[in-house]
Amino acid sequence: MMNPELVSPSEARMPEPGSATPATTxxxxxxxxxxxxxxxxxIVVLFALLLVAFSIWANPYFASWNNATLIANAAALTAIYGxxxxxxxxxGALDLSIPGTAAVAACVCAKLxxxxxxxxxxxxxxxxxxxxxxxxxxxxxxxxxxxxxxxIGMLSITSAAAQLIxxxxxxxxxxxxxxxxxxxxxSIPAPVWIAAGLFLVGTLFLTHTRDGLRLMAxxxxxxxxxxxxxxxxxxxxxxxxxxxxxxxxxxxxxAATVTEASPEASPGIIFTALTAVALAGVPLSGGRGSxxxxxxxxxxxxxxxxxxxxxxINPYWGTGVTGMLLLASLGLEKWVSTSVSxxxxxxxxxxxxSGTR
Amino acid sequence: MTTTASLAPALELSAxxxxxxxxxxxxxxxxxxxxxxxxxxxxxxxxxxxTLLKVMSGAHRPTxxxxxxxxxxxxxxSPKAATSAGIQMVYQxxxxxxxxxxxxxxxxxxxxxxxxxxxxxxxxxxxxxRRRSEAELDRLGVRTAxxxxxxxxxxxxxxxxxxxxxxxxxxxxxxxxILLLDEPTAALGYEQTQQVQSLIRRMAEQGIAVVIxxxxxxxxxxxxxxxxxxxxxxxxxxxxxxxxxxxQVVGWITGARASMFA
Amino acid sequence: MxxxxxxxxxxTVLALAxxxxxxxxxxxxxxxxxxxxxxxxxxxxxxxxxxxLVFSPLTLQAPALKQLSVGVQAYAKAQGWxxxxxxxxxxxxxxxxxxxxVISSKAAGAAWVIAVAPDTMGATLKAAQAxxxxxxxxxxxxxxxxxxxxxxxxxxxxxxAANGKAVGEQLGKCLTEKNGGKGDVLFSVSSPGQAGKAxxxxxxxxxxxxAAPGASIVQQxxxxxxxxxxxxIGNALQGHPDLVGVMSTTDEGSLGAMGAFDAAxxxxxxxxxxxxxxxxxxxxxxxxxxxxxxxxxxxxxKQSFDTLVKMYADPTANGEVLVVPQKTVTSAG
Numbered sequence: 001m002m003n004p005e006l007v008s009p010s011e012a013r014m015p016e017p018g019s020a021t022p023a024t025t026x027x028x029x030x031x032x033x034x035x036x037x038x039x040x041x042x043i044v045v046l047f048a049l050l051l052v053a054f055s056i057w058a059n060p061y062f063a064s065w066n067n068a069t070l071i072a073n074a075a076a077l078t079a080i081y082g083x084x085x086x087x088x089x090x091x092g093a094l095d096l097s098i099p100g101t102a103a104v105a106a107c108v109c110a111k112l113x114x115x116x117x118x119x120x121x122x123x124x125x126x127x128x129x130x131x132x133x134x135x136x137x138x139x140x141x142x143x144x145x146x147x148x149x150x151x152i153g154m155l156s157i158t159s160a161a162a163q164l165i166x167x168x169x170x171x172x173x174x175x176x177x178x179x180x181x182x183x184x185x186x187s188i189p190a191p192v193w194i195a196a197g198l199f200l201v202g203t204l205f206l207t208h209t210r211d212g213l214r215l216m217a218x219x220x221x222x223x224x225x226x227x228x229x230x231x232x233x234x235x236x237x238x239x240x241x242x243x244x245x246x247x248x249x250x251x252x253x254x255a256a257t258v259t260e261a262s263p264e265a266s267p268g269i270i271f272t273a274l275t276a277v278a279l280a281g282v283p284l285s286g287g288r289g290s291x292x293x294x295x296x297x298x299x300x301x302x303x304x305x306x307x308x309x310x311x312x313i314n315p316y317w318g319t320g321v322t323g324m325l326l327l328a329s330l331g332l333e334k335w336v337s338t339s340v341s342x343x344x345x346x347x348x349x350x351x352x353x354s355g356t357r
Numbered sequence: 358m359t360t361t362a363s364l365a366p367a368l369e370l371s372a373x374x375x376x377x378x379x380x381x382x383x384x385x386x387x388x389x390x391x392x393x394x395x396x397x398x399x400x401x402x403x404x405x406x407x408t409l410l411k412v413m414s415g416a417h418r419p420t421x422x423x424x425x426x427x428x429x430x431x432x433x434x435s436p437k438a439a440t441s442a443g444i445q446m447v448y449q450x451x452x453x454x455x456x457x458x459x460x461x462x463x464x465x466x467x468x469x470x471x472x473x474x475x476x477x478x479x480x481x482x483x484x485x486x487r488r489r490s491e492a493e494l495d496r497l498g499v500r501t502a503x504x505x506x507x508x509x510x511x512x513x514x515x516x517x518x519x520x521x522x523x524x525x526x527x528x529x530x531x532x533x534x535i536l537l538l539d540e541p542t543a544a545l546g547y548e549q550t551q552q553v554q555s556l557i558r559r560m561a562e563q564g565i566a567v568v569i570x571x572x573x574x575x576x577x578x579x580x581x582x583x584x585x586x587x588x589x590x591x592x593x594x595x596x597x598x599x600x601x602x603x604x605q606v607v608g609w610i611t612g613a614r615a616s617m618f619a
Numbered sequence: 620m621x622x623x624x625x626x627x628x629x630x631t632v633l634a635l636a637x638x639x640x641x642x643x644x645x646x647x648x649x650x651x652x653x654x655x656x657x658x659x660x661x662x663x664x665x666x667x668x669x670x671x672l673v674f675s676p677l678t679l680q681a682p683a684l685k686q687l688s689v690g691v692q693a694y695a696k697a698q699g700w701x702x703x704x705x706x707x708x709x710x711x712x713x714x715x716x717x718x719x720x721v722i723s724s725k726a727a728g729a730a731w732v733i734a735v736a737p738d739t740m741g742a743t744l745k746a747a748q749a750x751x752x753x754x755x756x757x758x759x760x761x762x763x764x765x766x767x768x769x770x771x772x773x774x775x776x777x778x779x780a781a782n783g784k785a786v787g788e789q790l791g792k793c794l795t796e797k798n799g800g801k802g803d804v805l806f807s808v809s810s811p812g813q814a815g816k817a818x819x820x821x822x823x824x825x826x827x828x829x830a831a832p833g834a835s836i837v838q839q840x841x842x843x844x845x846x847x848x849x850x851x852i853g854n855a856l857q858g859h860p861d862l863v864g865v866m867s868t869t870d871e872g873s874l875g876a877m878g879a880f881d882a883a884x885x886x887x888x889x890x891x892x893x894x895x896x897x898x899x900x901x902x903x904x905x906x907x908x909x910x911x912x913x914x915x916x917x918x919x920x921k922q923s924f925d926t927l928v929k930m931y932a933d934p935t936a937n938g939e940v941l942v943v944p945q946k947t948v949t950s951a952g
Contacts, residue, residue: 073853213481225465312855312858
């Protein structure tokens, strides 16, 4: 049916490409590639710079394996929450209910453990809480309500639920969870392993699986997904569910680290997670983002806090430094984007017929 | 280029009426397009051409009238139903996912999974997808940027091409489908319009029925086999492009020229 | 007929208001804590007020305060009193308004207030005095502009300096026992803005200096919650690997410090806590925490309620100035 000869007569009627340069440059100019490198990998450069700076300044306490695991441990927790925030933002929804979900999940798990249930069951229940809260968030937001407002409402509900379940006090004595808290495997604390696993799975999911790619597409342009015959709504809910599960996981890991489940939904969680995500260059408009960069963002934050504390400086300064870094990185991102666009437009001999570039 | 007389038209509308209260958006419209035919739908603002296109795409249900696809009566309850019947519409807003590359955009919704256990987990065979897309675009005679180029880095014309190709591959096949285009060159410059024109002609040559709503008279005269002009909800002209000229068409559009069917 | 009733009511209010003021004028010259001036006024209004206590804490959301309200209700019930619990939820205006409505409607015979904003409670105190409703309020008399005991008002305050001193002393004692009276110490403190923070911390530092002159506080860490505290103290430990002692103004600090030292595989010789929740007390018993200084809220509740009942009998008499009892718990007991 597809007669290849049909192509030739129509090609004969094609107008000549108006552009002068027939040179088919296989790669984009160096300047563009350099700028894109800066935008994509800039945060890694920043991290490396920080490591060097603190190694010199906080000598000899900073540059040691022990300290590295300490930083990684602190970063792991922020990273777990950061993954949830990032996926939410990518899908087009800032999930502010994360602290509440973390608290409820931790309290449910703790309650079950103190009642003698097996640990795996308690953990599963905690994660299921994340699924349920996420699904509720998604389904309600689908009705047309602003997702931020929906998640704020859910934050109140989950905070209250956590207080109810825990009876107002923290639930201590969760030594059974030490295997995922302060225990080390190959000298690396458990939370680091958990975060690493989460990010590996998450990155593969978002970049190589059908549902992950569709999830990112929904964040970028939900209409495009619908026109391809795929239910955009289903993937929006999936985004919330993933965010909820990450929140629950974060709550469980926190409880394991301190062997205590606190019903206090700490709003600071959102702040640090969001900062890590923003440092990683995930735009609030959604549709794009790299999970590994979020991991680096979390590491940057933890490094700053660690370095400053070692030097005896109040970590509040760390918050200030981070804030400035964030603004600087936003400015850099904007500058790089405009530079790249300008250069692309200038170099674009974009003709359909001039071949690949 | 034209349908053989023995085949039923790809898409046929009979006596389509569209009322909104007392307003008659469409009044007893007959329309047909054959396989491999390119029909231009022209008219001034408010003439009803967008409404008619939406009826064809299933977005609006007509107040009365019949729709037939390949000779069979259909009633579209939603755009999805129209898509199942083989009709694809390309809207003005293109709806491409900027952050993803050409291959991902073209394969959205019909991804190729890897063989074996990775496939069960949902892993996508991106190499195979790229190869398939390249082949499909070749068939359409389209050469574009590399499959791995993010869509946001394409020019307006290239993006239009990707959007058209995305719909075109979904209507190509044994039973070629119907492609509806809403102002495909509205935001494009001269050269880019030429590119899109070529693509439309190539698609028609492959048997796809194409209906184009446009304000661009030059485009219509160049690429369409037939022109249908609407004026205030009524069809005032249905004529082969070769049998008419600019002045006549403009006259029908503005109403200066009397309807062919008066 | 209506106007004459109104006039009568107004006169009664004036009399009631006037009497305590008259008494205050008479009695202010000789103020003693337990004195009761048998005034000339029209008898104690306490007899006509119901045996209902209105209890208005900062908020019922904090578990400690919730527990306190439950405890009060039980204790009061055993003595034949009813309790109305209010929840201002950190809103000083609401607290004042809710109290005012109960006091002015004479629905309560006594009031116990943990003020959200002590500076704004002046009017409430005066209103309670005017209505003859004995009132117990947290804080020192000076905080409310008084210099000593007042009729119908009992002050109950936390002696931050004594709290801090106990903590410092215990840490000094431990370091003397276990480390020759010297060593690097980390001071875990609460967030800025907490009541009594400055007095507590100064007293703690001074007491430590006195008890163990060779010890030095090498770093201060602000601890808000246990998990963050554990991380921050762990970081501090990196910068000061020779830390042997920690003193904390909160349970989160001491527990977080334990977690940080455990995770780093280091031994925390001397951990002294202020707070005394169940987990901490269990750790003290097991010897993991050297000592915990805890406020005895149950005892405080009893002493507060008993004082109010006493005042109920004679609301014109000067109230007392109470201190929240504190207790130091060590592994010895």
